[in-house]
Amino acid sequence: MAANQGHVMMLPWLAFGHMLPFFKFSKILAAKGVYVSFICIPKNIQRLPPIPQELADRMRFVELALPAVDGLPDNIEATTDLQFEQLQYLRKASDELYVPIEKIILTRKPDLIMFHFVHCWIPAIATNIFSAATLAFLGPLSELISPSLRTRPEDFAVAPSWIHFPSLVAYRFDEANRICHYFSFRDVSGLSFGERFGKTLEGCEFVAVRSCREFESEYLNLLEELYDKPVLSVGLLPPTLPDNGNHSLIDSKWSSTFDWLDRQKPKSVVFVGFGTEYKMPIKEIHELASALKASKLPGPRKQKQRAQTSYL
Known part of the structure; x- marks a missing residue:
C-alpha cells in the first residue's frame, strides 16, 4: 500500500x-x-x-x-x-x-x-x-432491534429458524437465560445490547467479519441475506512477531511465560482462557489452584506478590 x-x-x-x-x-x-x-x-x-x-x-x-x-x-x-x-x-x-x-x-x-x-x-x-456463525445466530436486524421470534431463554438454546442449513450453534440453557436477558433488557442507558448491535449494523454500509469463506462460507452467505448488505471476510488476522523470535515487543511481565512455552515440546500444552471480562471469585481461584496442584502436571509458577487477586 x-x-x-x-x-x-x-x-x-x-x-x-x-x-x-x-x-x-x-x-x-x-x-x-x-x-x-x-x-x-x-x-x-x-x-x-x-x-x-x-x-x-x-x-x-x-x-x-x-x-x-x-x-x-x-x-x-x-x-x-x-x-x-x-x-x-x-x-x-x-x-x-x-x-x-x-x-x-x-x-x-x-x-x-x-x-x-x-x-x-x-x-x-x-x-x-464475532464469528460469522455467532453473528448469524444473533439474527436479522429487525429481530435484534425489536425481538419477536425469540423472547424466552429456551428460544436461544436451539438453532434459530432463519438458519436454513444444519447447525449446532446454540447456547446451553444456563447460558441462554443470561443471553436472553442481555439482548432484550434495557439498562440504565435506555438501550439493550440487541438494540445497540442492530442499530450499528443497520447504519453500516458493509460488515467485515474476522473469518474466512473456506471455514464459514454458509454462515457468511447467510449474513448477507440477514443484513441485506455486503459481508466481507477478512481472514483470521494472526498477530505478528519479529522474525528473529525476539520478545522485546511483548510486555515484560509476560516474558517469563513465553520463555517457558518456548521450552515445551509440541502439542504438550493446553491453554485455558476465561475471557478478559471474567472476574474470577477467590473461591474459584482456590479451586483452580487446587486442581492444578492435584494434576501434578508441570507449569509456570508465579511468585506471590500480594494477598488479594482480582482476576487471572
Missing part, C-alpha cells in the same frame, strides 16, 4: 480486550501509510503501550474525558475496574460522548470509522466486530 492511504478513526469499547486489538491493528495500518486517529479516555491511554516513534507522524491518540454519571465510581474508565452489574453505567457514560465524538468526526472527516457496537450511534453521525 502506498503512503498516505486515507484516514481511519478508531473507537474501541472501554475494555482492554478490545482496546489492545484496536491498538495493534492501528499500528499495522499506520505502518502501511494510513493516518490513524485513536479515540480513547486519558487514563486508558496511560495503560496502553506508547505509539512507536516511527509511527508517530501517522498515528495519534485523541483524548476524550469520560462524563460522570450516577452509579459509575470516580476515576473508573475501563471494564476491568468494574463488576459485571456496573458495566451498564460505563455504557451510559460512553453514550454521553456522542456530541464530542460528533464534533471530532465532522472536523477530521475520516474515510473509515472502526468502532464497537456499544457505540451504535456512530453510523448516524457518519451519515448526517
